[in-house]
Amino acid sequence: MRLIQLSRDSLNFPPPDMALREPNGLLAMGGDLSSARLLNAYHHGIFPWFSPGDPILWWSPDPRAVLPPEEFHLSRSMKRFHQKSPYSVTLNHCFSEVIAGCATDRDEGTWITPEVIQAWQTLHSQGHAHSVEVWQDDVLVGGMYGLALGQIFCGESMFSRSENASKTALLVFSGWFARQGGQLIDCQVLNPHTASLGAREISRAGYLQYVDDYARRALLTECWRPQRLFTRRC
Structure with a gap:
């Protein structure tokens, strides 16, 4: 299963069950940290977590x-x-x-x-x-x-x-x-x-x-x- 690259033009995320098993829960990368995107992410069980200098990474781990x-x-x-x-x-x-x-x-x-x-x-x-x-x-x-x-x-x-x-x-x-x-x-x-x-x-x-x-x-x-x-x- 490959990592999804998000576009800045769309707020949509892939379904959380498409997240990788290793590392656990990594779902997508890219996009931005606009309020609309963040709220949409959290309403779908997704959150951002990434290191300084890295692209934005989005996660939905299992278990939670x-x-x-x-x-x-x-x-x-x-x-x-x-x-x-x-x-x-x-x-x-x-x-x-x-x-x-x-x-x-x-x-x-x-x-x-x-x-x-x-x-x-x-x-x-x-x-x-x-x-x-x-x-x-x-x-x-x-x-x-x-x-x-x-x-x-x-x-x-x-x-x-x-x-x-x-x-x-x-x-x-x-x-x-x-x-x-x-x-x-x-x-x-x-x-x-x-x-x-x-x-x-x-x-x-x-x-x-x-x-x-x-x-x-x-x-x-x-x-x-x-x-x-x-x-x-x-």
Whole structure:
């Protein structure tokens, strides 16, 4: 099965089941990162991921890593930490700073290039992309960002500059998202960090069924407005 070259003149993608088995999920290359293309991709279970200097690569892996928000795994140590948390958590207070943190606070390098940052900032300005911020006093110490697809949230990246900051972001967001009617957090590919927090793998077909069932169902009205989700306890 050959890799499909996308045209800038068309937003169409090949069917996800045409993705390669090795590397797992690689479906197509090329195109651009316009909002219309990105939204179309995510509505078909496809996302971009590529290294700086490489062409844009589009993926739809099988299996897919997901986290039903009510299944967040709260370890005993994290529960003790959160009971006396030094953090506050907000929603959509500083998207630009969060995506910049995700791009720079990584030992393994980043795929979040200036081109990617600009594309996601545009999605945020259009009301599609959202950020969660973790604060210690007035200092941003962690966070995460992603794309809202109705009752699904497609998590893109997170960062942490202080103990358990990214875990706190996902813990608080998961509870809030479930209360708004959220059904699923897409984690894309399972890794030890997300697995430890309750993420699990399902088939690509299973994930696409979630998208078909929930991506066009709305959450509670105005739930994505900037707001405080959690206030420090000490």
